[in-house]
Amino acid sequence: MKYFIDQLQQKIEEKDSRICVGLDPHLEMMPENVLAAELLEDIETNQKEIADSVLKFNQNLIDAVADMTAVVKPQMAFYEKLGVPGMECLWQTIAYAKTKDLIVLLDGKRNDIGSTAGAYAEAYLENKKIGVDSITINPYLGSDGVLPFLENKEKGAFALLRTSNPSAVDLQDLKLDDGRTVYQAVGDFLQDLGRDYLGECGYSNLAAVVGATYPKELKEIRSQLDSVFFLIPGFGAQGGGAADIKAGFDEDGRGAVVNSSRGINFAYRQEEYSYFGAENYAKAARAAAEKMKKEINDVLK
Numbered sequence: 001m002k003y004f005i006d007q008l009q010q011k012i013e014e015k016d017s018r019i020c021v022g023l024d025p026h027l028e029m030m031p032e033n034v035l036a037a038e039l040l041e042d043i044e045t046n047q048k049e050i051a052d053s054v055l056k057f058n059q060n061l062i063d064a065v066a067d068m069t070a071v072v073k074p075q076m077a078f079y080e081k082l083g084v085p086g087m088e089c090l091w092q093t094i095a096y097a098k099t100k101d102l103i104v105l106l107d108g109k110r111n112d113i114g115s116t117a118g119a120y121a122e123a124y125l126e127n128k129k130i131g132v133d134s135i136t137i138n139p140y141l142g143s144d145g146v147l148p149f150l151e152n153k154e155k156g157a158f159a160l161l162r163t164s165n166p167s168a169v170d171l172q173d174l175k176l177d178d179g180r181t182v183y184q185a186v187g188d189f190l191q192d193l194g195r196d197y198l199g200e201c202g203y204s205n206l207a208a209v210v211g212a213t214y215p216k217e218l219k220e221i222r223s224q225l226d227s228v229f230f231l232i233p234g235f236g237a238q239g240g241g242a243a244d245i246k247a248g249f250d251e252d253g254r255g256a257v258v259n260s261s262r263g264i265n266f267a268y269r270q271e272e273y274s275y276f277g278a279e280n281y282a283k284a285a286r287a288a289a290e291k292m293k294k295e296i297n298d299v300l301k
């Protein structure tokens with residue numbers, strides 16, 4: 001039995017890649033040759049056709065980046081939006097990623113009271129037909145809501161710590177009586193809880209989400225938490241760059257992966273990659289992923 005976090009760290013090192021490729025099918029950004037615009041005029045009626053197109057899109061993206069990423073992160077919201085066909089598309093996307101030996105991090109930000117958290121953990125982490133390796137969770141219900149996601153040591157959970165959105169500050173930066181911010185207290189909580197789930201790599205199966213868009217806080221959180229692995233979203237479309245995420249890694253360039261979704265999925269829409277054309281969206285995605293991988297490796301040298 002190999003701990004989730006050791007599997008992840010090993011794959012990152014094998015591929016020498018610290019990127020995570022999000023699979024976020026924003027329908028309005030899809031290439032016309034994959035998804036005809038008129039189908040979007042009545043999404044509910046056309047769910048099945050749209051979901052079939054999304055699956056094809058995802059499979060082509062996965063083929064394009066499989067050799068240069070350890071992990072893919074489908075964002076559940078975009079699949080849930082397409083009803084039952086969307087969920088089928090999600091499971092087939094995950095199954096396809098597993099045939100390419102990728103680690104799957106399902107972005108669903110689930111959680112609830114302990115008994116319901118257990119049902120979520122079973123639904124996503126124990127379903128052998130689906131093959132999800134890890135899931136994002138909300139830690140605000142406390143330990144009984146988090147522990148069910150850690151029961152299986154081959155699986156992992158990424159708890160929201162300091163998110164990448166502009167209004168992250170509204171609640172996460174509030175000051176507690178002991179002088180810590182809410183996010184610092186969440187960080188201490190996750191590190192303490194995660195100590196029973198440490199892999200050989202020194203990081204825990206209980207990982208955390210810390211946004212690339214707040215480099216000062218990212219640096220501070222990394223120095224606070226030495227055994228918590230980070231997923232760092234906010235690279236690319238949200239404005240984060242390689243210099244911003246550098247401090248999220250440890251001194252050996254370990255302990256984090258950086259996510260980009262729109263920046264890779266829809267690279268063909270960016271001026272830099274527009275020469276590929278919409279029909280070569282997968283090639284454009286590969287070029288964007290390659291650039292991101294290199295920029296991150298260079299900044300960590």
Ligand SMILES: O=c1ccn([C@@H]2O[C@H](COP(=O)(O)O)[C@@H](O)[C@H]2O)c(=O)[nH]1
Pocket residue numbers: 022024075107162163164165209210211233234235236237238259260261262263
């Ligand atoms: O703090 C957070 C937590 C999660 N996300 C998710 O990551 C991707 C980012 O997508 P981009 O297109 O690269 O902006 C998306 O699925 C978010 O839901 C985040 O951005 N920030």
